[in-house]
Amino acid sequence: MKQIYLDYAATTPADPEVVQAMLPYFHDAFGNPSAIYSYGQEAKNAVEEARTKVARLIGARDDEIVFTGSGTEADNFALKGVAFANKSKGNHIITSSIEHHAVLESCKFLGKMDFKITYLPVDSYGLVDPQDVKKAITDKTILISIMHANNEVGTIQPICEISKVAKEAGVYFHTDAVQTAGHIPSNVKELGVDLLAMSAHKLYGPKGVGLLYIKKGTKIMPFLNGGAQERGRRASTENVPGIVGFGKAAELAGRDIDSEAARITRLRDKLITGIQKNIEHIKLNGHPVKRLPNNVNISVEFVEGESMCLNMDMSGICISTGSACSSTSLEASHVLLALGLDPVKAHGSLRFTLGKWTTEEEIDKVLETLPRIVAKLRAMSPLYKK
Amino acid sequence: MYSEKVMEHFHNPRNVGEMENPDGTGHVGNPVCGDIMEIYIKVKDNIITDVKFKTFGCGAAIATSSMVTEMVKGKTLEEALKISNKAVAEALGGLPAVKMHCSVLAEEALSSAIDDYLAKNPDKNTDTLRKLHKTQHAHLEEESE
Numbered sequence: 139m140k141q142i143y144l145d146y147a148a149t150t151p152a153d154p155e156v157v158q159a160m161l162p163y164f165h166d167a168f169g170n171p172s173a174i175y176s177y178g179q180e181a182k183n184a185v186e187e188a189r190t191k192v193a194r195l196i197g198a199r200d201d202e203i204v205f206t207g208s209g210t211e212a213d214n215f216a217l218k219g220v221a222f223a224n225k226s227k228g229n230h231i232i233t234s235s236i237e238h239h240a241v242l243e244s245c246k247f248l249g250k251m252d253f254k255i256t257y258l259p260v261d262s263y264g265l266v267d268p269q270d271v272k273k274a275i276t277d278k279t280i281l282i283s284i285m286h287a288n289n290e291v292g293t294i295q296p297i298c299e300i301s302k303v304a305k306e307a308g309v310y311f312h313t314d315a316v317q318t319a320g321h322i323p324s325n326v327k328e329l330g331v332d333l334l335a336m337s338a339h340k341l342y343g344p345k346g347v348g349l350l351y352i353k354k355g356t357k358i359m360p361f362l363n364g365g366a367q368e369r370g371r372r373a374s375t376e377n378v379p380g381i382v383g384f385g386k387a388a389e390l391a392g393r394d395i396d397s398e399a400a401r402i403t404r405l406r407d408k409l410i411t412g413i414q415k416n417i418e419h420i421k422l423n424g425h426p427v428k429r430l431p432n433n434v435n436i437s438v439e440f441v442e443g444e445s446m447c448l449n450m451d452m453s454g455i456c457i458s459t460g461s462a463c464s465s466t467s468l469e470a471s472h473v474l475l476a477l478g479l480d481p482v483k484a485h486g487s488l489r490f491t492l493g494k495w496t497t498e499e500e501i502d503k504v505l506e507t508l509p510r511i512v513a514k515l516r517a518m519s520p521l522y523k524k
Numbered sequence: 525m526y527s528e529k530v531m532e533h534f535h536n537p538r539n540v541g542e543m544e545n546p547d548g549t550g551h552v553g554n555p556v557c558g559d560i561m562e563i564y565i566k567v568k569d570n571i572i573t574d575v576k577f578k579t580f581g582c583g584a585a586i587a588t589s590s591m592v593t594e595m596v597k598g599k600t601l602e603e604a605l606k607i608s609n610k611a612v613a614e615a616l617g618g619l620p621a622v623k624m625h626c627s628v629l630a631e632e633a634l635s636s637a638i639d640d641y642l643a644k645n646p647d648k649n650t651d652t653l654r655k656l657h658k659t660q661h662a663h664l665e666e667e668s669e
Contacts, residue, residue, distance in 0.1 A: 441580065442558055442559075442581050442582055442585070444582035444583055445534070445581065445582055445583055448531075448534060448583045449535075452535065461558055461582070469556075470558065480555070481555045481556045481558070482555040485555070485558040517540070517541075518537065518540050518578060518579060519578060519579070520551075520560055520561070520578040520580055521555075521560065521580050
C-alpha cells in the first residue's frame with residue numbers, strides 16, 4: 139500500500155536535489171573547513187555558499203547567520219544567549235503560552251535562573267494580541283519571543299505589529315520561524331525581528347541542521363564554547379553536508395514559495411471543507427485565514443485522537459494528534475488547551491500537514507477514509523449519543 | 525509500540541456496544557486524561573453471562589476494554605474480581621509503560637460494574653464478594669498512587 143504522508147510539519151523528506159547536493163561532502167570533499175589545505179577550503183567555500191543561500195531566503199546578511207544543530211538549538215541559543223548577555227540590563231522575558239517546547243522549556247530553565255518570564259495568553263484562534271505584549275513590557279524586559287506560526291494549529295502571529303512594539307521599547311525580539319521560513323514570506327527586515335530560528339528538515343532539507351539569524355549588533359552570548367567556527371558563536375566542526383543541504387533546500391524553497399503556497403492552500407481548503415461536509419461535530423482549530431498554507435487542525439468530537447491516527451495508519455495515512463495519549467504525560471496539547479478547547483475536544487484533535495508531494499488524489503482518499511473511521515469509533519464511544 | 529495482540533483487539537474489539545437493562549454498570553475515567561470506559565454486565569446465578577463495553581480513548585484503552593470483557597465472560601463474580609490489570613496487560617502481550625494506566629482503568633471499570641451489581645442486589649448472599657471487592661479496590665488505589 140502506498141503511504142499517504144500528511145505530517146510535513148513533523149518533518150519533510152529531503153528533496154532528491156538536496157540529497158544530490160549533499161553527497162559529495164561525505165567522502166570526496168570531506169575536509170574540515172578550518173583547515174588551510176584545498177580539501178578544507180573546498181568545504182569552507184561550500185559552507186559559505188550555503189550561508190549566502192539561506193541568508194537570501196530570509197533577507198539577511200551572510201554574517202548574520204549562525205548554523206546550529208537544529209531548530210531547537212537555535213531557539214535555546216536565542217533565549218539563553220540573549221538572556222545571559224543582557225543580564226545587567228534586566229531579567230524579564232515575554233513569550234506566549236503556545237510556543238514550541240524548545241522556547242517554553244528554555245524559558246522554564248531561565249525561570250529557575252532568576253529570570254522572570256511572562257507567558258502571554260492567546261485568543262480562541264491562537265493569536266497573541268500585540269497590545270498584551272506592550273502592556274507586559276517593564277523596564278526590566280530584555281527579550282520578547284513569539285513564534286511566527288504555530289506548529290500545531292498553524293495560526294500566523296502578527297509579527298510585524300509585535301516587532302513595532304518591541305522596537306519602541308528597545309527590547310530584542312526573537313521569532314521561531316521553524317514552520318514558516320521557506321513556506322511563507324519570512325524576510326527578517328519586513329518582520330522586524332532581531333533573531334529568527336529555522337530548521338532545515340522542515341523545508342525538504344536534512345535533519346540535524348538549523349540556524350539562528352542574529353541581527354548585526356545584537357548582544358548575545360556564544361552558545362557552544364570551543365573553536366572559532368561561526369565567528370566564535372557556535373563552536374563545532376561544521377556539519378558540512380547538512381549545511382550544504384540546508385542551502386540547497388533554501389534555494390529551492392525561495393524559488394517555489396509562491397506557487398507552492400498557492401497550490402497547498404487550495405488543497406488545504408478542500409480538505410477543511412470536505413471534512414466539515416462529510417462529518418458532523420467537527421471544529422476547525424486555529425485561525426480560518428491567518429493560517430499556514432499547509433495546516434489543517436480539527437477536533438472530532440466524542441472520539442480520541444490516537445485511536446483515529448492508528449486507524450488512519452492502517453489505511454496508509456500518516457497524521458498526528460494533540461491527544462495526551464500520544465505523549466507520556468496525560469495532558470492534552472498545551473496549545474489546544476491555551477486556545478480554550480475543553481479536554482475532550484483537545485483529545486479528539488487531528489493535525490494534517492500537507493507538503494510538496496501532496497496530491498489532490500491523496501486529499502480525496504483522506505476525505506473518503508476519515509468519515510468511516512470516525513463512525514466506527516463514535517459507535518464505540520460512551521460520549522456519543524445519536 | 526503496540527503488540528500484535530493489542531492491535532488485533534483494537535481493530536476488532538470484542539463485545540462493543542450498549543446493553544439493555546444491564547444488571548451492573550461501571551463508568552470510570554475522566555475526559556482530562558483522555559480515557560472514559562463503560563462496562564455493562566448481565567449476571568445470572570453469580571455468573572457473568574454477558575458483558576459489553578463502550579470506550580473513549582486511545583488504542584490501548586480500547587484493546588484493554590475488549591480484552592477484559594473477553595476474559596470475564598462466563599466467569600463467576602469471584603473469578604471476575606480476581607482479574608488484575610496486570611493479567612489484562614499480559615493477555616494482550618504487554619503494554620508500553622505509559623499505557624499501563626489503561627489496564628488499570630479496564631480493571632476499575634469491571635470492578636465498578638460488579639460493585640453496581642452488588643449495590644443493586646443487597647438481598648443476595650454477597651458478603652464474601654463484598655470483602656473480595658474491597659481488597660480489589662485497595663490494590664487499585666495502590667496502583668493509581
